[in-house]
Amino acid sequence: MHAAAPFSCDIFCRVIDNYGDIGVCWRLARQLVDEYQWAVRLLVDDLQSLAKLVPTVDPTLAQQRIAGLVIWQWEQAPSATPAQMVVEAFACDPPVTYLQRMAQQTPPPAWVNLEYLSAETWVEDCHGLVSRHPQLGLEKVFVFPGFSPRTGGLLREKGLLAAASAFNLSPAAADQFWTTQGLTLRAQAPRLFFFTYASPHIPALLDAWLSHGQALEILLPPTPATPQVEAWLAAHPNQTLLRVHPLPFLPQAEFDRLLWASDLLFVRGEDSLVRAQWAAKPMIWHIYPQAEQAHLPKLAAFYSHYSQGLTASALAAQTALNQAWCDTNRAVDFAPLWANWRQHLPEIQSHALSWRAELSQQPDLATVLVSQAYKKWGQ
Ligand SMILES: Cc1cn([C@H]2C[C@H](O)[C@@H](COP(=O)(O)OP(=O)(O)O[C@H]3O[C@@H](C)[C@H](O)[C@@H](O)[C@H]3O)O2)c(=O)[nH]c1=O
CATH class of the missing domain: 3.40.50 (Rossmann fold)
Structure with missing residues (x-):
């Protein structure tokens, strides 16, 4: 037969x-x-x-x-x-x-x-x-x-959430991952994955990260934003708080681990946004930019879902930073937005986990x- x-x-x-x-x-x-x-x-x-x-x-x-x-x-x-x-x-x-x-x-x-x-x-x-x-x-x-x-x-693949949880429960997994990428990262500094489009806001965002006064390890895949980040670094030769690590473009099979091994995620487009939600990490979304800021209502629509369960002040911190990042019509001082977001991170992190649980239903x-x-x- x-x-x-x-x-x-x-x-x-x-x-x-x-x-x-x-x-x-x-x-x-x-x-x-x-x-x-x-x-x-x-x-x-x-x-x-x-x-x-x-x-x-x-x-x-x-x-x-x-x-x-x-x-x-x-x-x-x-x-x-x-x-x-x-x-x-x-x-x-x-x-x-x-x-x-x-x-x-x-x-x-x-x-x-x-x-x-x-x-x-x-x-x-x-x-x-x-x-x-x-x-x-x-x-x-x-x-x-x-x-x-x-x-x-x-x-959402069948084993995805179990694999993500197992990775994040293992104290050594993230460091091992970065070691295999040839990187040794400072233990106390959050790892920020920075996957974005080019943006006029990049210098102001980096200024804000620097003025915030806390060390950051920035993991930078190849994107159109890379030259902007490099130009900012060249203009700030003596700063040591922000360390930028250029990454190669990794196979998609490795992409989730990149997110799981990071603490804070800047993602873009469609697929990395979805994977960031399955990674359940605090994230800022660079939505695909459209003419006449047509992407901003789409960003707001996302937050009408993602907001469920966040307190008003954490939601305000999250959306203020994300909207400013995606609104290229105005100059932004990111320092207060970044400081406020960082202050709300414990709640935003636990929200990312409950949102993932809800979405996975x-x-x-x-x-x-x-x-x-x-x-x-x-x-
Ligand atoms: C940085 C990196 C990404 N990737 C993968 C993850 C994702 O599958 C893919 C990136 O896709 P996105 O996150 O969707 O971002 P994107 O900006 O590349 O794609 C976008 O293109 C526009 C034309 C569409 O209109 C958008 O909706 C969106 O799909 O690249 C790797 O595999 N390795 C890497 O090192």
Whole structure:
């Protein structure tokens, strides 16, 4: 007797900018393989970006197999037989020849558009909506990740929270991690992971950290902010409170440990924001900047969720710092904002843990997608 063939899934990803698009798609693909034993093919238009996250990827290959899944260059898509589920990440428009093949199948694949993460309330109304392709008649379901049970939830692998807790309960784990990165960090100085976009606020933020008078170990991955940080350091040659440690871009498989081994997190975009919440550390979010400060209401929407359970004064400290960081229309003196945030850190740290516990009650995004697929296929 033959074992049933695994459920098949194609994930389409175009890399628009940065690493979030491919970062989310890679995580999802891995989870579907590891936890559901699905046969997953990832079709990507920029393998160089994927190779940053997964160094075993060879960007020159049209097709390759890594970590139990198949990776194809986007141009190969017209020759693909569509899978049972097709995930179109971030409305990336799979090639029309592929869609035509989907329409020829009986039944056609379960087709999902996986949207960007947003905390805004309209997401709850749009999650699960179906649109019909005008020519081909195919139905596409919109899945919105999010922070409430009326959305598709967030990516969260099965063992993630247990691994994070075990790491943070082990007194030696963080130091060992930094040692493997070739770093010896001052024991009393908080470790601040600084993953951001470039920002006109960087000199003022560093000024505030310095004037606060407490040592900081700053872990600096490669970002557009690096030259700004270097310029600030060059202008302050004699200060010793802030020590900046440039990091290489680590494989995504190492990224969580980077967060777990830090005390304070500056994160950005989509995927690192989610991982920071699973790391349950005090965090400041550099939301992806948009024209005319359109990102600020989106930041406020996030805090309408994240605020649950924080006292008014801790919430004010958290949001004042985060909003100032993301509002590039005004000059900011970060010194009082930073001092106030640091003062509220005990509460903010315990809130991060309770928020993680609450968020983990929701179904995770992969579970939502899988049940969507099985519903369509009657499994
Ligand atoms: C610093 C670092 C990051 N990473 C990973 C973690 C994440 O998967 C990824 C970073 O993705 P994000 O945190 O989402 O930030 P980002 O700024 O790179 O991506 C953004 O791109 C924009 C185009 C989108 O509109 C945003 O929503 C967002 O996805 O890089 C590593 O694997 N190693 C590293 O050393």
